[in-house]
Amino acid sequence: GESVGLHLPTLSVQEGDNSIINCAYSNSASDYFIWYKQESGKGPQFIIDIRSNMDKRQGQRVTVLLNKTVKHLSLQIAATQPGDSAVYFCAESQDNNDMRFGAGTRLTVKP
Amino acid sequence: DTGVSQNPRHKITKRGQNVTFRCDPISEHNRLYWYRQTLGQGPEFLTYFQNEAQLEKSRLLSDRFSAERPKGSFSTLEIQRTEQGDSAMYLCASSRGQHNGYTFGSGTRLTVV
Numbered sequence A: 001g002e003s004v005g006l007h008l009p010t011l012s013v014q015e016g017d018n019s020i021i022n023c024a025y026s027n028s029a030s031d032y033f034i035w036y037k038q039e040s041g042k043g044p045q046f047i048i049d050i051r052s053n054m055d056k057r058q059g060q061r062v063t064v065l066l067n068k069t070v071k072h073l074s075l076q077i078a079a080t081q082p083g084d085s086a087v088y089f090c091a092e093s094q095d096n097n098d099m100r101f102g103a104g105t106r107l108t109v110k111p
Numbered sequence B: 001d002t003g004v005s006q007n008p009r010h011k012i013t014k015r016g017q018n019v020t021f022r023c024d025p026i027s028e029h030n031r032l033y034w035y036r037q038t039l040g041q042g043p044e045f046l047t048y049f050q051n052e053a054q055l056e057k058s059r060l061l062s063d064r065f066s067a068e069r070p071k072g073s074f075s076t077l078e079i080q081r082t083e084q085g086d087s088a089m090y091l092c093a094s095s096r097g098q099h100n101g102y103t104f105g106s107g108t109r110l111t112v113v
Helices: none
Strands: A004-006 A010-014 A019-025 A032-038 A045-051 A056-058 A062-067 A072-077 A086-093 A105-110 B005-007 B010-013 B019-024 B031-037 B044-050 B053-057 B065-068 B075-079 B088-095 B108-112
Touching: A010 A019, A019 A086, A019 A105, A032 A062, A032 A072, A045 A056, A045 A062, A045 A072, A072 A086, B005 B088, B010 B019, B019 B088, B019 B108, B031 B075, B044 B065, B075 B088
Parallel strands: A010 A105, B010 B108
Antiparallel strands: A004 A019, A019 A072, A032 A045, A032 A086, A056 A062, A062 A072, A086 A105, B005 B019, B019 B075, B031 B044, B031 B088, B044 B053, B065 B075, B088 B108
């Protein structure tokens, strides 16, 4: 069936560098996407979302890019900080249905 | 509003026992979702409610699982005759409706021994 997944299970970056976390999705009918951050022992925390009628959306230090042609989603974190260390999930939904999550990427920020 | 609240935070139970978890969503959110998460995996959808109506159930939700949301406020998830494979983090989330990001609770970690 359709699924959401991530290219890399782990990502290690130096503090202050920019981070890029990628996500591939296979359901071309998905029309809403969200990035979540999950720290150990906590529930996922909303970071940023994007609708399928957009290609790019910016938040505070984060940018989400959506490429519908190749069904690819990315999360860019500028000036990565130690507090950004967590597991990041992309999630997608279609037609106002429930969100489906990928397996996650663990981001480690080295001081 | 303190966000989505889940109780208990941790539950250890013997195989074969029944357990019940509670979720209190953000008060103005009409949608409530249950997910299950195992170590190293993303959350897996179980079921969701719009107000008091249960609109969708995953195939993961076997006959031993039942969820309710009386009066469209808090929700309970019950697992009967627990099995070791039920050990996981059970996450609840709520949203205001269409195309709004979910707010998750901190989850209930279930360990079946």
